[in-house]
Amino acid sequence: MPSSPAASPEQNRQLRRVALSGLLGTAVEFYDFLVYGTVAALVFGELFFPGADPAVGTIAAFGTFAAGYVARPVGGILFGHFGDRLGRKSMLLLTMGLMGGASFLIGLLPTYDAIGVWAPVLLIALRVVQGIAIGGEWGGATLMVVEHAGERRRGLWSGFTQMGAPLGSLISAAVVALVSTLPRDEFASWGWRVPFLLSVLLLGVGLFVRLKVVESPLFAEVKKERTEARLPILDVLRRPRPVLLACCVGIGAFTAQSLLTSYLIAYATGIGYARPQVLTALTVSAAVALVVLPFASALSDRVGRRPVVLVGAVASAATAFPVLALIDSKSPGALILAVVIGHGISQSLMYGPLGALFSEMFGTHVRYTGASLGYQGATLIGAGFSPMIAGSLVAGSGDGTPVALLLCGGSLITALTVWFVRETSRTSLSGAAATVPTVPVPRSTSPRRPDGDGVTAALRRVGGRPYPCPRGERRRPGPGGGSAAAAPVAHARLLRQPRAGGG
16 A cells, blocks of 8 residues: 555555646646636626626625635535545546536626626526535545555645645736736726636646546545445534534634635725736745645644644734735735735645645545535635625725734634644554444443453454544554454454354
8 A cells, every 4th residue: 555664666656646636636726716716806896796886896706706615515525425435536537627617617708798697697606616616626636645645744745735726826816917917998808718718728737637546545445345435424424523623723724815815806906006916926925835835734744733733823813913014004015025924824834734634534434525524614614705704894994904803813713723633643544444434333232241342352352443443543453464444344243143152
């Protein structure tokens, strides 16, 4: 297995290919998703919600932005179910195709002046398709990397998938910055469509790389032993604590991401910055994030996931108001510094370890569903509604204080929640494969023995443990090198045996 210390050259080659696939695939998906947020802040208010006050139009445009985030947990559940039942690779191909197709169609969409109310309706529908697609993308891409990587380097390799977000942001900001140099009328007429139409080229590259990867070895083992969960979402919700913790831990990173990228464009241009100045700041910040993210991910392999996330959350909360002051100074240099501090550094420290952390919180047969649901729940709360809430509060108060309060509040939620999360950096993923049993195991009714009930004692004799074992705990190998994955079979066999004495 790739998690073995002595992986073969072919396994190492596959790991690199899977990491590249995760990076490119996630970059394509985030490019498509973030292009929408950038263009929505610039022109969607006037094109799809004409006649409204500019502030109201911007809020309405961010309402469609939020619709994509609302759909993301649905995508996580939908693709998580089939990813845990059928496999990771096939779902990743489907999510990428859906995202690229929806983005391309947005680029062809008529505006309100051409088809009236159907324009915003179709825009919202395509945005929902985008949300469903990206809801299934991150979990599958991250799991493919984590489940191929060795135990001591899961953070490092999962960092490549995490880098897809700033890389997609960097590409989207660069493309929008290029077309935004057009005269205002031309940009509003046709220039805004170019970034969406270009997504079909990125889609082709991503699919080409993704077709060459092999299925996750841990999931292949689950399929071989036929221990897939019937309804992964039910198994996850029977023990909701990991999902709720994952959701709360991710809130700070996604609040910072949305406020200091998509919403920043509307806010900064509203107080006097030129669009190219704002897009330049976002481009510099994304470039810094591409350096900080792999550093944070690799560091989490050495010191643990929790300390790195905690440092980022505390830094984000502590710098929320200084970042706002730098933005309000109306200096282009101060704007770049503010976005680099708040997004490029602090947000990246929170975000980098999340791929490995969330994957390690769930067993193999529910990992796609559990990790996706926790991650997408965090994006819904932290990123989905933050721009709309910030826009409404800023319009009412007349200053940017609500932006700093939201940023600080989201970061503090992460900082407080991370204390309740068990450190997972040394968790054995194969040992975690049976942490949530797919079939409820009945309690034995045989008389108690000094070493426990009959089933418990017998399981210990064959090298297993009574279900469920503590999350992430390694199972002791049984006689002949039996693995943890054999325990469900042994358990079922023992339950079918008659008790001694004929009972």
